[in-house]
Amino acid sequence: MTATPGEPSPVRGRIADAAALQVRDVCKVYPSPDGGEVLVLDRMSLSVRPGEMVSLLGPNGCGKSTLLRMIAGLDQPTSGDLRLGNQPITAPSAERGLMFQDPNLFPWLTVRRNIQAGLVARGVLREHRHEAEEFLRLVGLEAFADVYPHQLSGGMAQRAALARALVNRPAVLLLDEPLGALDQFTRMRMQDEVVRLWQTRGTTMVLVTHDIDEAIYMSDRIALMTPRPGRIDRLIDITMPRPRQRTSPQFLELRTAILEMLNFAGGAKDGSA
Ligand SMILES: Nc1ncnc2c1ncn2[C@@H]1O[C@H](COP(=O)(O)OP(=O)(O)O)[C@@H](O)[C@H]1O
Numbered sequence: 191m192t193a194t195p196g197e198p199s200p201v202r203g204r205i206a207d208a209a210a211l212q213v214r215d216v217c218k219v220y221p222s223p224d225g226g227e228v229l230v231l232d233r234m235s236l237s238v239r240p241g242e243m244v245s246l247l248g249p250n251g252c253g254k255s256t257l258l259r260m261i262a263g264l265d266q267p268t269s270g271d272l273r274l275g276n277q278p279i280t281a282p283s284a285e286r287g288l289m290f291q292d293p294n295l296f297p298w299l300t301v302r303r304n305i306q307a308g309l310v311a312r313g314v315l316r317e318h319r320h321e322a323e324e325f326l327r328l329v330g331l332e333a334f335a336d337v338y339p340h341q342l343s344g345g346m347a348q349r350a351a352l353a354r355a356l357v358n359r360p361a362v363l364l365l366d367e368p369l370g371a372l373d374q375f376t377r378m379r380m381q382d383e384v385v386r387l388w389q390t391r392g393t394t395m396v397l398v399t400h401d402i403d404e405a406i407y408m409s410d411r412i413a414l415m416t417p418r419p420g421r422i423d424r425l426i427d428i429t430m431p432r433p434r435q436r437t438s439p440q441f442l443e444l445r446t447a448i449l450e451m452l453n454f455a456g457g458a459k460d461g462s463a
């Protein structure tokens with residue numbers, strides 16, 4: 191079920207844009223509402239290989255979003271360091287894309303213009319216009335290119351957000367519960383969509399999720415986090431071949447194992463439910 195840590199993940203797709211991510215001994219302290227301080231992350235370390243998909247799974251408030259914000263360069267660690275490739279992360283950059291639960295599309299722009307927005311911001315629309323069209327196609331929204339966000343379903347809006355994040359060809363894509371607001375069926379379809387894009391593009395991805403099945407279905411590795419102050423409790427390699435079967439014995443075995451690790455298996459002590 192688990193493999194040797196440190197084994198390189200299989201090379202897939204085009205990994206030219208991918209980069210390794212290093213989080214080393216990161217602590218994050220925030221001011222608390224009572225005037226004190228709260229330690230949110232406690233010497234957290236994590237290495238993500240180029241082109242790898244790693245899920246962060248952990249209880250509410252353990253610092254998952256804080257970590258993603260620091261990787262994005264939107265917030266600074268109190269101590270420790272973060273690197274992408276050989277470069278320290280100090281500020282936001284187009285090489286680190288972000289996607290949230292809320293698709294955050296610009297309501298006054300069409301789907302096409304939303305997807306082009308990152309290129310416009312970088313002043314490279316003229317040279318890269320065809321890439322916006324390519325991603326529009328890749329996420330299956332060609333027919334909706336001239337439509338405004340309010341006319342899209344939740345799943346379509348998330349696909350537009352995904353295309354918008356990928357159009358800058360980020361070396362790493364950071365996904366903070368991106369599918370959390372979708373109904374279960376749309377969510378499962380979108381998981382396939384994200385995996386497909388990840389396989390096509392080879393982008394390094396860090397996915398925050400509450401959903402154990404989603405983490406097993408999508409990831410090369412799952413990083414289980416402790417309650418706050420958060421750090422990695424354990425790393426689980428998912429070696430099941432892809433596409434994965436949600437109902438396979440291996441899948442269910444792993445799900446049970448993770449529930450037990452999180453002490454949520456239920457009825458464990460006295461045999462009652
Ligand atoms: N900007 C901030 N200022 C103060 N406290 C914060 C800030 N951002 C997050 N926190 C606190 O840090 C803790 C972790 O938050 P977060 O990273 O959002 O957790 P998670 O995403 O794992 O649910 C929470 O207790 C939250 O209240």
Ligand SMILES: [Mg+2]
Pocket residue numbers: 254255256366
């Ligand atoms: Mg969060």
